[in-house]
Amino acid sequence: MSDIITLRGVSKSFGATEVLHDLDLTVERGTIFALLGPNGAGKTTIVNILSTLVAPDGGTATVDGHDVVRDREAVKRSISLTGQSAAVDEVLTGEENLRMMARLSGLTTREAKSRSRELLDRFELTDAASKRAKTYSGGMRRRLDLAISLLLTPPVILLDEPTTGLDTRSRQELWGVIRALADNGTTVLLTTQYLEEADQLADRVAVLDGGAIVAEGTPGELKSRVGGEVLAVHDGDGEVTREIPTDGTAAGLRAALSTLAPTDAVSLRRPSLDDVFLAVTTQKGPSA
Amino acid sequence: MTALATESTFIRRSIIHSIRTPDVLVTAIALPVLLMLMFTFVFGGAFESDGHYVDYVVPGIVLLCAGFGAASTAVDVAQDMTTGIIDRFRTMPIRASAVITGHVVSSLLRNLVATAIVVLVGVAVGFRPNATPLEWVGAFGLIALYILAITYLFAAIGLAASSPEAASGFGFIIMFVPYLSSAFVPVSTMPSWLQWIAGHQPLTPIIETIRSLLMGTSMGDNGWLALGWIALILVGAVIWTTLLFRAKARRR
Structure with a gap:
């Protein structure tokens, strides 16, 4: 049993507002961990700290053994982030998006091409591959976004509210993808406002409120607690x-x-x- | 991934953006051509009745057009910084600021094409430069340096702006600067207080240098002044861009 993500005494303020307060959290390798909480609870800040976008004010955070502040580049190689707003280039087509990101991820032109084809197929985007991302529905955009995150297979995938704004069908498709990732040994940390999502997907859930964890356990443990x-x-x-x-x-x-x-x-x-x-x-x- | 491959990937991306954003292409190419035709045929007769105003105005139009064409860089940069895509770039093991380089190089290429078209249209309506091949190279080199400098300035404005709309608004102010130079009328025809501004602002020596190279007017100190101003703008804008990019990354 090993922890792939650890946060120890992490705090973060933006101006006078304390977003995270002395927060401890560990995620075990190969599991799906859900951060559950309302808007403003600090979920996104945790994801941003783990993805090196934001440095914590106090405490330490590590991903796959690398410190997010001292060893940023190593952390970047250990993660991929799917943020809240879909990080796709609207002017480019779905396939161009994937190939560009694949090149940036270090694949050769040829690898980028074949890997993009593979992912378009897996995320049922082959028919829309040569359409501009601007014309994609919310669900397609999310799938493209997630496909980009999976170009390489880093040990940790961070998903910030991956299903917000999706219809039921797209949501269930995404759940399938996320489960398959965990089955292949990838660690998934996701944030959600939906209890059902945490319940369906996560091995462990932390309930976040006002920058602190107010409850943590398996969905079953949490339910028996009430x-x-x-x-x-x-x-x-x-x-x-x-x-x-x-x-x-x-x-x-x-x-x-x-x-x-x-x-x-x-x-x-x-x-x-x-x-x-x-x-x-x-x-x-x-x-x- | 090698730094070069990162840069070239971002340059490719920005070029595709340019080609697929028709209004940018129209601003960069059609607008200067229309302005040239307007200055030559509508105003030209009033400014210089002998019909050679086109010989005077082409260098000014070229710089005006570079300003229009480069301004969209501010919007492109602001757009990237306000959507989620910059966060993805920042969390990849690459130098994320290469995204700016992509926009700058794409703007440079776009504007060089626009410049060539403007000069060709100029020739079609009577522009008769007497430059040697070497002087042509010198003129285009100077124009390229100017485009590079002003593009970097617009990139910095794009980073400083809170939204693409704000970036577009700030950019508009800079595009007004060529009118207060020797671009369209000789400085000596202006009221004396304006002469001081027009005579000492960076665009006048740049325009006079191009004029000297292409039309054989006297160069004087203009060549060195032009290079000095361009170097100053370029270095200033690159430093400003770098600082803003870092600050934006830290502020979040």
């Missing part, structure tokens, strides 16, 4: 009208039921990451 089953009360049309969290024991359930009328329709569900998220971000409840 308690047991949730008792849902339905109206005549089957709509959920009330939700009562329970501790998952018979006694707890009995207590919850005793507050209801005998004719009420009820069901039980496992707590979702939504429940965790609300619990830890609003009350600053259980902390990691």
Whole structure:
């Protein structure tokens, strides 16, 4: 078991605003790690520190054993970043984008050509290969962006809100790609505002709020932290009208039921990451 | 990757950008040609009734056209700096500022083509230079140096601007400078306070040098003044560009 990403006591302020406060984080090699949090929680700052775009004010961060400040060039060779705004050249075609980035990544002209073809095919962009990226849909642009990140296979891939603004189908396609990466041994650190995404993809999740990690664990651990089953009360049309969290024991359930009328329709569900998220971000409840 | 391959990849990218952005090509080539025709046929008769105004105005038009053509560099640079693509370049193991070099070299090539077209159109409407081949080389060399210097200046403006729109606005001010020089009328015809400005600003010696090389007017100190001004602008703009690029990287 080895950690490929480590942050120790990292802090960062922009002007008077403290974005990260004494943050510790480790990501194990070959896993998918999700940073979950609302806008402004500091997710992007963490990604920017790990990708050498931003230097931390305090603490240390390493990627694959290289310090992000002292050993920038080595870190750059160990990562690829897919930022929040799609980093594609709109004037160039999809294929030209890939070939340009491949050349910049150090491939020969010939390697660049064949690798680009391969990725266009894998990301279902072959038909649009000779169209300018400007004409691409949001989903296609994201796929092109991700394809560029995968021209080389660095040990760490950083994805900043990779599925924001995508429709359900494109999102699920991207999830497939990300899972395949991890299956091949690449470490993926992604940020997301979507609990479902963290739940579906990640081996471990850190919930970030106000520049600090407020909860961390596997999706299952986090869910069990909010308690047991949730008792849902339905109206005549089957709509959920009330939700009562329970501790998952018979006694707890009995207590919850005793507050209801005998004719009420009820069901039980496992707590979702939504429940965790609300619990830890609003009350600053259980902390990691 | 070798530095040279990085630079050439970025130069290729910027050239494709130039070719695929029709309004840039129109500004760089069609606008100067139209201006030349306008100055020759519309204003020319009033300035110089003997019909040789075209001989006077071509060097000025060439520099004006270089200004128009180079100005889009500010917009290109600002665009790259405000979209996510610069972050990708910065996180790759390359010298990210080569992206600026790409825009500069592409602007230089674009404007040299525009200059050649403008001179050819000039010849078609009566421009009759008496330069030797060596003087032609000297004139084009000086024009190329001027384009390089002003392009770097626009690149710096593009870095300093907060958005492509702002970059375009700042650039417009610089494009006005040729009008306050000996480009279109001799400095001696201006009011005395303006003569001082027009006589001491960088464009007048540059234009007079080109005029001397192509038309055989007297050179005087203009050649050295022209080279000095260009060197000053170029070195200043390169330093400013380098500092701004670093500062932008750090500020985030």
